[in-house]
Amino acid sequence: MRDPHVAKLRYRLVTAETVSFDQAPPVEREAEAFRMRLADDIVTFEMVEHHASEESARTCVQPYLRAWELDAALRFGHREIGFEFRDADVIDRDPPPPGTAQVICPKPAVATATVGEVTLHFTRREYPEPPEGFVVSADVETMWHRYLGYLEGREPFISMAYFCLTVLEWSAGGRPEAAEQFGTDSEVLRTLGRLTSQVGDEETARKFNRQGERRPHTRAEKAWIEAAVKALIRRAGEWASNREAPRPQLTMNDLPKLTSF
Numbered sequence: 001m002r003d004p005h006v007a008k009l010r011y012r013l014v015t016a017e018t019v020s021f022d023q024a025p026p027v028e029r030e031a032e033a034f035r036m037r038l039a040d041d042i043v044t045f046e047m048v049e050h051h052a053s054e055e056s057a058r059t060c061v062q063p064y065l066r067a068w069e070l071d072a073a074l075r076f077g078h079r080e081i082g083f084e085f086r087d088a089d090v091i092d093r094d095p096p097p098p099g100t101a102q103v104i105c106p107k108p109a110v111a112t113a114t115v116g117e118v119t120l121h122f123t124r125r126e127y128p129e130p131p132e133g134f135v136v137s138a139d140v141e142t143m144w145h146r147y148l149g150y151l152e153g154r155e156p157f158i159s160m161a162y163f164c165l166t167v168l169e170w171s172a173g174g175r176p177e178a179a180e181q182f183g184t185d186s187e188v189l190r191t192l193g194r195l196t197s198q199v200g201d202e203e204t205a206r207k208f209n210r211q212g213e214r215r216p217h218t219r220a221e222k223a224w225i226e227a228a229v230k231a232l233i234r235r236a237g238e239w240a241s242n243r244e245a246p247r248p249q250l251t252m253n254d255l256p257k258l259t260s261f
Contacts, residue, residue: 003094006047006057011065013041013127014082024127033060038127043083054088063135067237070144071131074230078151081128137240139171143233157217161225162196165189168232182235185251191258192228195221224258231255 015021026039033049043065051057065083073079136144143164149155168189172178175193179186199217217225231250238247252258 005093006051007091008089009045010086011043011083027127066136068130072128133241134237135241140237183247223256227255
């Protein structure tokens with residue numbers, strides 16, 4: 001091709017084995033670089049922006065797909081969807097004269113995401129909506145990787161939560177700065193800090209080099225920590241999308257009820 005242009009990219013929606021979508025209506029969105037449509041488990045990107053290669057076009061849409069995957073995972077509490085590349089439509093904007101021989105070498109499809117298994121089956125009537133105002137920054141990716149490790153049994157619960165809190169505070173330059181930067185009530189961060197440093201089993205205590213008897217977390221405390229970590233990961237993604245955008249403050253009332261400890 002003398003002037004190749006990627007007109008469309010197609011991906012297959014990949015779901016966990018225990019999740020299915022029954023007659024879900026199409027989802028359509030329009031961005032500056034492309035128009036997206038999800039229907040019958042196929043995601044089609046009609047490229048508005050010019051890309052001369054498949055790799056360039058896929059690089060353009062990949063952050064959008066990754067944010068969609070992670071947003072759904074935060075919403076449902078586990079990895080639920082992913083996207084597998086299928087093919088691309090490439091046109092020649094300056095075709096050769098009729099009769100000229102051309103050689104086109106198609107490339108095989110390569111999976112871009114996989115989805116883990118969960119234990120229950122869900123039938124959903126609607127596809128997860130793609131997020132607005134949320135991007136997967138390096139901090140978001142790092143925190144999510146640790147949270148996913150916890151879900152898959154590879155990461156201790158408290159070290160995961162303590163790590164995520166540390167990432168936010170380090171990124172902002174301290175706890176007060178993190179509260180302001182990520183639109184979060186300081187009490188949320190203080191509570192998460194106390195629950196990950198003053199409460200936990202003896203194994204956790206040894207890892208944090210703390211002495212004295214430690215009690216395990218209550219069920220309510222564990223549920224609160226999980227919800228707080230997911231909310232803070234989302235806040236980091238929202239801030240990375242638009243640092244100046246006003247957003248409601250995340251408070252204790254937005255999280256599960258927690259009795260004093």
